[in-house]
Amino acid sequence: MALVARVRALLLPGSRLRGATLGRAANGGGAGARRALSHRVLVEADPAAGVAVVKFRNPPVNSLSLEMLTELGICLEKLENDKTVRGIVLTADRPGIFSAGLDLTEMCGRNPAHYAEFWKAVQELWLRLYQSNMALGAAINGTCPAGGCLLSLTCDYRILADNPKYTIGLNETQLGIFAPFWFKDTMVNTIGHRATERALQLGLLFTPAEALQVGLVDQVVPEDQVQSTALSVMSQWLAIPDHARQLTKTMMRKATVDQLLKHREADIQNFVSFISRDSIQKVLQVYLQKLRKKNH
Numbered sequence: 001m002a003l004v005a006r007v008r009a010l011l012l013p014g015s016r017l018r019g020a021t022l023g024r025a026a027n028g029g030g031a032g033a034r035r036a037l038s039h040r041v042l043v044e045a046d047p048a049a050g051v052a053v054v055k056f057r058n059p060p061v062n063s064l065s066l067e068m069l070t071e072l073g074i075c076l077e078k079l080e081n082d083k084t085v086r087g088i089v090l091t092a093d094r095p096g097i098f099s100a101g102l103d104l105t106e107m108c109g110r111n112p113a114h115y116a117e118f119w120k121a122v123q124e125l126w127l128r129l130y131q132s133n134m135a136l137g138a139a140i141n142g143t144c145p146a147g148g149c150l151l152s153l154t155c156d157y158r159i160l161a162d163n164p165k166y167t168i169g170l171n172e173t174q175l176g177i178f179a180p181f182w183f184k185d186t187m188v189n190t191i192g193h194r195a196t197e198r199a200l201q202l203g204l205l206f207t208p209a210e211a212l213q214v215g216l217v218d219q220v221v222p223e224d225q226v227q228s229t230a231l232s233v234m235s236q237w238l239a240i241p242d243h244a245r246q247l248t249k250t251m252m253r254k255a256t257v258d259q260l261l262k263h264r265e266a267d268i269q270n271f272v273s274f275i276s277r278d279s280i281q282k283v284l285q286v287y288l289q290k291l292r293k294k295n296h
């Protein structure tokens with residue numbers, strides 16, 4: 001389903017999004033700061049600085065469900081059309097979990113049409129973020145596996161909280177699945193081929209010190225300084241004339257984006273047939289059950 005159709009579906013009677021305020025809603029924060037609310041995404045915009053902080057709040061773990069992907073996409077589209085915003089910082093509403101990655105329940109026990117719709121939404125969000133004309137920063141204030149790591153890798157820079165409990169990486173192989181080529185390319189573009197090959201084959205989740213060493217993040221700072229550091233780094237990015245920064249970003253990322261654009265449909269079909277295999281469904285179910293058992 002296209003983004004607009006998914007939004008309509010979300011707004012149907014009975015939907016949890018119905019009645020939510022997606023536009024700017026009320027004053028908050030400092031002078032001129034504005035807040036906007038949807039169910040799963042909170043936006044704090046500071047027009048004077050030209051920056052919006054986009055906070056994930058999809059409890060319990062900020063997983064990227066179809067609804068979360070859709071709301072995030074709408075929110076980013078609105079910000080891209082807002083002339084007062086030149087930079088976006090992505091972060092979690094609460095410290096602890098930046099994002100647990102793609103919502104595993106969207107990839108388990110569903111039908112092929114659902115898998116196709118979900119994967120299309122994952123592609124759309126990646127394309128929106130990776131091609132964004134905005135300067136994007138990630139203020140990573142919690143653990144950041146798989147799809148969560150991918151979100152941060154679409155940004156222009158990453159600031160990670162110095163908490164050894166927080167790890168970051170593309171750990172798909174540990175689940176018995178694997179990172180598709182455009183996840184891999186996004187990581188290669190950040191840390192290089194050899195480091196990516198090792199990280200992906202072993203499904204490594206890096207501690208903050210390791211992530212800094214391998215170049216997966218640009219800075220590790222005390223937990224209470226993650227957002228303020230991300231905002232102060234943003235001012236360096238916004239000091240560059242937009243057109244020069246944007247042309248450079250496009251030049252650096254175009255080949256990677258073009259690969260997905262060229263193989264988009266095949267990538268969806270590959271995902272659907274891979275994820276529908278009985279053996280893959282089994283490993284995902286076992287993984288989910290293990291996660292759930294901890295709590296019951």
Ligand SMILES: CC/C=C\C/C=C\C/C=C\CC/C=C/CC(=O)SCCNC(=O)CCNC(=O)[C@H](O)C(C)(C)COP(=O)(O)OP(=O)(O)OC[C@H]1O[C@@H](n2cnc3c(N)ncnc32)[C@H](O)[C@@H]1OP(=O)(O)O
Binds near residue numbers: 097145275
């Ligand atoms: C030939 C083929 C060609 C091409 C193929 C194409 C594609 C390749 C195929 C597939 C690629 C698919 C890519 C997937 C990328 C992903 O993002 S997969 C998700 C990976 N995520 C994880 O591994 C993280 C799992 N979660 C955790 O480790 C912990 O939950 C976490 C450390 C984040 C937090 O720990 P804690 O605070 O202790 O919370 P709990 O573990 O207790 O969790 C609370 C409840 O949340 C549920 N949950 C956790 N993570 C997820 C999730 N990702 N999705 C859905 N639900 C999740 C968990 O079960 C608990 O539920 P409960 O309350 O117990 O019911």
